[in-house]
């Protein structure tokens with residue numbers, strides 16, 4: 378069964394290379410029939426030449442979504458008539474809710490992924506920087522992966538099936554909702570959150586509001602978003618957050634799918650999250 382790939386960026390190319398290794402054919406979707414050549418290089422010198430076939434306009438029964446959250450609805454909308462009922466979706470992107478506004482067909486199996494693997498691209502060369510843990514799971518917490526995902530996992534270094542993906546996504550989102558907007562607005566590296574009292578105060582306000590919301594959504598929420606955000610900021614001190622990179626490049630940011638997602642949940646519960654609302658208003662969506 379052919380997989381279609383929406384978003385042949387760095388992570389998309391990496392996933393396509395694992396699909397190719399697993400013997401599952403993959404082609405790009407929505408970018409015309411021309412194939413795309415990529416050469417992946419690993420830090421230990423291994424390399425893999427990858428030819429991504431172009432779009433054939435066929436029925437989509439397997440779809441990897443690795444576009445940025447803010448680009449997803451526009452990219453996927455024209456493809457909806459080709460999406461089969463019961464299709465398998467694998468979504469790997471920062472943020473939540475990127476598919477919420479779309480009239481998706483019935484019975485989709487939506488596998489959600491979280492990864493901290495990294496790669497960068499120079500022309501056709503994709504340099505894999507790190508293959509870290511990748512969690513894949515269904516929001517319902519199914520104990521077993523769908524067959525095509527089970528067949529893919531052994532070919533995907535660091536990947537494992539996860540039965541509490543929603544909790545893991547919320548944990549990541551809460552950290553992103555603190556680090557990303559502060560670093561984007563202040564044009565600073567992640568580590569700058571740890572040593573500046575004004576930024577710490579901002580971080581505390583965002584973290585406390587996120588915890589209040591997640592406690593309402595899940596009484597077992599572990600809290601301490603502030604502590605976790607600071608630990609991630611410290612561990613990635615020199616890094617540029619994805620949101621800061623988008624602002625610097627003059628692009629739309631993921632704000633609507635990170636802090637904006639929190640606001641949408643809060644609105645439904647009649648809660649106000651003023652610190653997050655400020656961030657949503659301040660950053661380009």
Ligand code: PAF
Pocket residue numbers: 471552553556557567609613616617618619620
């Ligand atoms: O979005 C990002 O950039 C990353 O998730 C994180 C954790 C903020 C580190 O840069």
